[in-house]
Amino acid sequence: MAHRIAYGVVTGFLGAGKTTLLRNLIRSDFAAGRRIAFIVNDLADVDVDGQLLAQEVGEAGIVARLSSGCICCTIRDEFEATLRQIVEGHQPDMVVVESSGVTHPRAVLQGLHHPRLRLDSVITVIDAERFLEYMRYSAAVETQVYMADFVLLNKRELVTPEQLARVGAQVRRFNRKCAIIPTRYADAPPHVLFGAHAAHAAHDLAVRTDDHAHEHDHLRHDEIESVTLPAPERLDEDKLAEFLRSEAVRDVYRAKGFVRMAGDDGVSLFNFVPRRFGLERLPAEAAGGQRFIQFIGRNLKQHEAVLRAGLAACAA
Structure with a gap:
């Protein structure tokens, strides 16, 4: 039987530092011995982050770029087709998805039913300076924290210890079980974040009908x-x-x-x-x-x- 491929999701609101984290991963010893495929989602019509990662991994790397929509709703079918093509055509050791800044990760995880995949970890990067403000802008912010195995309190150098503690306390109110890691330039060790083989309980992935409808309409709802x-x-x-x-x-x-x-x-x-x-x-x-x-x-x-x-x- 073919081995199952680890699957990780990197999420977080706009500008939190998700691409910085993946650039750190690409350059790390952890990545040196593994064939990692990246799927990068960008809400805009031109994909800046995907271009950066493609440059980092070189011609031998696998970077699939999905733009002009959100993989949890407007371009979900394209996302699932891309994932199947990578799993069956390239057979990497790991797939890492960088979602758009407004993606609801719960909806993304629900759509992953490929028998070759196993969920590895959900990593949420937050901007410690802006997090409490951004909570008012989009319902995705709370969902991104709730679904996380690891939450990086990024840009810690821009806030006081007291501010960082307030942000950490709010994160803990949303998610009582995640690991909370303060970082600068998303500098958490990749071997800690990836390869964790987290296991989300079925009830965590369950979405009520009204929640599902909201998540598929969230771009309009959040304007x-x-x-x-x-x-x-x-x-x-x-x-x-x-x-x-x-x-x-x-x-x-x-x-x-x-x-x-x-x-x-x-x-x-x-x-x-x-x-x-x-x-x-x-x-x-x-x-x-x-x-x-x-x-x-x-x-x-x-x-x-x-x-x-x-x-x-x-x-x-």
């Missing part, structure tokens, strides 16, 4: 939309910072993309969460020649013109 805009040829960092402090991005929960900055011929990965942004220099081939920024947040399509004008004004 979360994405807008992808072309970035100017070169961006001025001071203008960009001013734009990201303006009312134009008031309803933006997360932004990411590939950009070029003034005075730099290279490509940078742009990341933004409210009141903070960062730039990481990348190899030119990582972006495939693209320059764009994705904005994800509440009712953004009605603000698209304002975002487009604001971004254009950041040109160097």
